[in-house]
Amino acid sequence: MFKKMDKKATQRIEKEYKAMISNDSLYSIGRDSNDIYKWKTMIHGPRGTPYEGGIFNIDIKFPTDYPFKPPKFTFRTPIYHPNINDEGSICLDILKDKWTPTLTVEKVLLSITLLLEDPNPDDPLVPDIGQLFKNNRFLFDQRAREFTARHAND
Template structure:
């Protein structure tokens, strides 16, 4: 294990621990976290509590952590395995980003899906072509799973 990675992970955990109104973090071990984000108001996800699994690589913060949804969600940029299509979690990651910033970006993705770069093309098409049905299904899944 990289001592530098553990030091950074611990510092981020300590900094975030006081902000429980946005998310809570529990640690199974230094490189695996479980966070929760709340569905943004004014979206079909409002009222939902979504679990995010975070796995840090040994060379964090130079490589991004792997973020996956542990809660089922109906979203064009999140697939059934919980994988998230968001550039800062992949090729746009920089060491100046933090877990807190990434979670805020994921929350923003819930509020503003990107149907033009979908991970689930069918849901992206529905978002663009039948927004009412998309919202209805996303709200139903939120009530059922989150």
């Protein structure tokens, strides 16, 4: 059974990869040539946000029972955000309890982009940043812009 799921996972991952590189995806992706289960992607900070102009690297690691379990998305570029911590972990419901096999990497990347546009300070992974977002949006935006300029403009 494990082998069959592994084969299904590989087929699904391959299909999603081909779809993303053949379409004009909003995201740049690549993968480890030796391991189909490891991808790298770059997303651009959304316009009108403190992340605008930044390029953020995210690693994606697929489980062997994908798409029945979500892949792990990890920010490699440091970011100042209430829902993304220093280790790059992302607090996003579709990567936890709201995951369904109908979701794709591209849909998750879109959700991450939307999270950059509209953080959720009521479910923060970094409580201090969540509090600042709620209590002093100007200072939050300033710090996020400075962080983006320092870390995401390589």
